[in-house]
Amino acid sequence: MKYFLDKYLKKTNFDFILTIDCEGYNFDKNLKNNVLNLESLLKLNSENNIYTLLFITPYFAQMLKEVNLIEKIKNNYKVIFGLHIHPNNLPEEIEKHCTFIKSDEDLLSYYSYDQQKLIIKYCYEYILKLGIEPIQAFRGGYFSIDDNTTKILNELTDIKYESHNVYRPEYKVIKNELTPLSVYAQNETEELRLEYFNTKKLSEMLQKGIDENKKLFGITHSYLLDPNDLHYKRDNIKPNIHERMKILIDIINKNR
Numbered sequence: 001m002k003y004f005l006d007k008y009l010k011k012t013n014f015d016f017i018l019t020i021d022c023e024g025y026n027f028d029k030n031l032k033n034n035v036l037n038l039e040s041l042l043k044l045n046s047e048n049n050i051y052t053l054l055f056i057t058p059y060f061a062q063m064l065k066e067v068n069l070i071e072k073i074k075n076n077y078k079v080i081f082g083l084h085i086h087p088n089n090l091p092e093e094i095e096k097h098c099t100f101i102k103s104d105e106d107l108l109s110y111y112s113y114d115q116q117k118l119i120i121k122y123c124y125e126y127i128l129k130l131g132i133e134p135i136q137a138f139r140g141g142y143f144s145i146d147d148n149t150t151k152i153l154n155e156l157t158d159i160k161y162e163s164h165n166v167y168r169p170e171y172k173v174i175k176n177e178l179t180p181l182s183v184y185a186q187n188e189t190e191e192l193r194l195e196y197f198n199t200k201k202l203s204e205m206l207q208k209g210i211d212e213n214k215k216l217f218g219i220t221h222s223y224l225l226d227p228n229d230l231h232y233k234r235d236n237i238k239p240n241i242h243e244r245m246k247i248l249i250d251i252i253n254k255n256r
């Protein structure tokens, strides 16, 4: 398989990729509207020569299919696909193969090698079958990943990369069988996350990474794609992620 990221990572200049955790119903009671607002963000990024790496859960893939977006985003925008898993939020079709899953357990690394293998296999096959391909990268829900996860992904799938905040305690990888594309972060909480900080702080983090001439992997979440989503009010986030992305794009373009 040819990996876009192989070539991309060899470039010597700084660059920015926006990664999005494309969640399911555990975080998102407004899934359809959020999915329907994905395209405008992909368009904004693509027009500015920025790739968007989508980490997709089975439920999100199902909704993308339902609104006929899979082929469209593949053909029209600069997108890369990745797999995202929250083990306690899976469609019945996958769950029935993994009866050991505990509904109150959020972390993939809680499970044994053999259990993770089943979870990963059925999730990977599920989104692949819907037309999400090629799948190049992996991100665990709550950044949960361990050595078993990387080993399984290497053995069982075409996935070559993993992308997490390595400072989080949930990141338990020691012997990595994948290549890291780590989220740009200073520590456990200070990561280049579109919705976390005010725009001044966010801009300063980006500029720091640009000055270090790094490949910068930013992060955001699909439940914020709809500018009217309840998360904005609940968590007092403004401006919205589309507007925040525009601010970052201005900085990126000035430095290119």
Ligand SMILES: [Zn+2]
Pocket (backbone or CB within 6 Å): 021, 023, 084, 086, 140, 141, 142
């Ligand atoms: Zn998630």
